[in-house]
Structure formats: structure tokens, C-alpha cells
Amino acid sequence: MSEPLAALDGLAPDEFLGRLSALRAERDRHDQEIRAYLAYAREFTRPRPYTLAVLAEAAGMSISGVRTAYTAADLDTVARAVGHAPRSQR
Template identity: 70%
Template sequence: MSEPLAALDDLTTDDFLRQLTVLRKQREQIDRQIRACLAYAREFTSPRPYTLASLAEAAGLSISGVRTAYTPEDCETVARALGRAPRGQA
């Protein structure tokens, strides 16, 4: 067992479950950030989007996974953050 995992052995059940919850929330935040980055790369860059292949490699996804990874809501989040509409909708 690696050192971080060995430290889990000293936790009470409640502390362990709290730690697991913290890790899940961190993963969800990272997933939201990845979706926003993919939305930005595909919908907001000019003069054209990043390629699906380059994004797939960087994100550890398949090409089809990149196509379906982000939602219109992710695009809206990016648009609000940038203060502009996606490419082609400006």
C-alpha cells in the first residue's frame, strides 16, 4: 500500500467517508473544468477549433468522447466567463 493509502488505515469510519466525499467533490470539480476547457477549445477558439484528435489525446478521451463530453450548459458557462458568445454565434 502506498503512503497516502496507508494513512487511510488510521482513519475512523466517519473520517474515511468524509475523505472519500472530499475526493469525489474534487473529481467532480475537475470534470467540470475539463468539460469547460473542451467547450472552449471546440466552440470559442478562432479562427477554428482545436482538433478532436489533439483534445482526445490531451484529455485521455476518445474522439467521440470529446464530441459528447461537454453540454450546451458548459458552453453557457464558458460564454459567461468570457463575456462573449461561441464562435459563429457572435
């Protein structure tokens, strides 16, 4: 991380803001992917879901954070990707 930070000093304001926006977009993509993984782990795995505690540890979240992290839209995205419906509808 130190190399990218060292380059900050030479960036023009527009370059800096562009890079910051790109980083935010990358973070948003990662957050969306994490939500999809959590939805898959809780709603699509068989014979039983991963436990909230195990997922919380792996994702660096609280148990309640894992429980509420994904939405119906995330479930739809995963269902389309894996080709079958979740075990149950939330």
C-alpha cells in the first residue's frame, strides 16, 4: 500500500478525485460480491447453511451484520448465477 500512497503527492486534483472515485467503485463491487457470497452461504448451500458465526469471522462482520447483509435482490442475483432457487424465501 505504501507505493500507491507515495504517488499521491504527484497527483493533480482531478487525478486524485478520479482515483478516489475509482477506489469507491471498486469497494462497492467488493461489497456487492460479499453480499452475494453471504446470500449463497446462507440460502443456497446444501444440506445446511454455513453458520452465522463462521461467516461473521470470515467476513470480518458481526453475526447480526451477516444476518442482515443481503437482500432479496442479492438472492435473485445468486439464484440466476447458480441456476436454482434458494432453500427458502426470506
